[in-house]
Amino acid sequence: MDGHAAAPGAGTVLNALATGRGSAFALDFETDAHVELDGSGEIVGEIGGQPDADTELIEHCVSRTVERWGDDPAAAELPDPDAVGGTVRTESEVPTAAGLKSSSAAANATVLATVDALGLAGIVDHEDACRVGVQAAREAGVTVTGAFDDASASMLGGLTVTDNTEDELLVREEVDWDALVWTPPERAYSADADAERCELVAPMARLVAELALDGAYGRAMTVNGLAFSAALGFSTDPAVEAMPHAAGVSLSGTGPSVVAVGDRDGLERVEERWAERPGETLRTATRPTGGRYL
Numbered sequence: 001m002d003g004h005a006a007a008p009g010a011g012t013v014l015n016a017l018a019t020g021r022g023s024a025f026a027l028d029f030e031t032d033a034h035v036e037l038d039g040s041g042e043i044v045g046e047i048g049g050q051p052d053a054d055t056e057l058i059e060h061c062v063s064r065t066v067e068r069w070g071d072d073p074a075a076a077e078l079p080d081p082d083a084v085g086g087t088v089r090t091e092s093e094v095p096t097a098a099g100l101k102s103s104s105a106a107a108n109a110t111v112l113a114t115v116d117a118l119g120l121a122g123i124v125d126h127e128d129a130c131r132v133g134v135q136a137a138r139e140a141g142v143t144v145t146g147a148f149d150d151a152s153a154s155m156l157g158g159l160t161v162t163d164n165t166e167d168e169l170l171v172r173e174e175v176d177w178d179a180l181v182w183t184p185p186e187r188a189y190s191a192d193a194d195a196e197r198c199e200l201v202a203p204m205a206r207l208v209a210e211l212a213l214d215g216a217y218g219r220a221m222t223v224n225g226l227a228f229s230a231a232l233g234f235s236t237d238p239a240v241e242a243m244p245h246a247a248g249v250s251l252s253g254t255g256p257s258v259v260a261v262g263d264r265d266g267l268e269r270v271e272e273r274w275a276e277r278p279g280e281t282l283r284t285a286t287r288p289t290g291g292r293y294l
């Protein structure tokens with residue numbers, strides 16, 4: 001029984017660490033997952049190109065997905081329902097722990113690949129599948145709030161606004177921007193983020209949520225970036241450089257990447273500045289589609 005699926009990374013409009021409300025949008029780079037189920041009783045994960053990386057998240061995703069849908073009447077019969085096991089391997093274009101939602105992309109791709117291995121591709125609802133990945137992320141300890149904002153943007157595509165305290169989807173909308181991503185060489189694991197510092201900027205996060213719920217996503221994003229860069233100790237210089245030329249620019253997640261959105265000409269101007277910085281710049285775009293079976 002094997003399955004194959006992919007899901008995209010995302011950028012941030014509103015970081016949920018201050019209030020539990022968050023917002024993110026899918027970007028056009030992705031992670032894919034290959035799952036094989038057997039009756040070995042053990043699930044073993046592997047991350048392509050990162051032999052020492054933590055595979056707990058994707059292993060939890062496989063077991064939670066089988067637990068949820070393994071005995072669905074439409075599911076293929078498991079080799080040994082009392083000893084569910086198998087392998088899961090991811091390959092990713094999304095850099096790990098850079099604020100570009102590698103954990104959501106890996107979780108969503110793995111849940112969908114497991115659904116595919118169960119013979120349920122196209123039958124399971126994407127939002128339900130996304131919630132299983134969020135549950136696995138909480139169990140694996142890779143998230144503060146569960147990050148349903150990031151997970152829903154990755155799984156459904158487009159832009160979402162969510163309440164992560166209830167895993168509730170408040171808004172899902174399609175956006176159509178070019179995007180520019182700057183990823184400095186350092187990494188920042190969300191689980192290590194200073195959530196108490198983020199709570200200090202809650203009044204600004206509430207303003208960002210209001211702007212986002214009014215559809216002013218670009219401005220929302222820019223205010224978010226200023227507030228959370230200050231709270232988490234990142235420079236606001238890249239955002240200030242981008243502001244005259246972009247519809248929105250923000251620290252993505254808990255950093256360190258910065259994402260600007262807008263039109264091609266404006267982002268070319270931003271790229272000229274950001275290319276002088278250490279690390280990588282990537283030209284990409286928002287993506288209307290989310291997780292997909294391969």
Ligand SMILES: Nc1ncnc2c1ncn2[C@@H]1O[C@H](COP(=O)(O)OP(=O)(O)O)[C@@H](O)[C@H]1O
Binds near residue numbers: 092097100103
């Ligand atoms: N390709 C992948 N395959 C499996 N797990 C992954 C992958 N990428 C990231 N992860 C998991 O997600 C964690 C990083 O999550 P996090 O710190 O939230 O970063 P990000 O902002 O990129 O989501 C990693 O420690 C690992 O557990």
Ligand SMILES: O=C(O)C1=C[C@@H](OP(=O)(O)O)[C@@H](O)[C@H](O)C1
Binds near residue numbers: 015144149252254
């Ligand atoms: O762990 C979490 O609950 C979150 C982590 C952050 O994202 P990153 O994982 O990209 O840092 C943040 O943007 C999101 O709203 C919630």
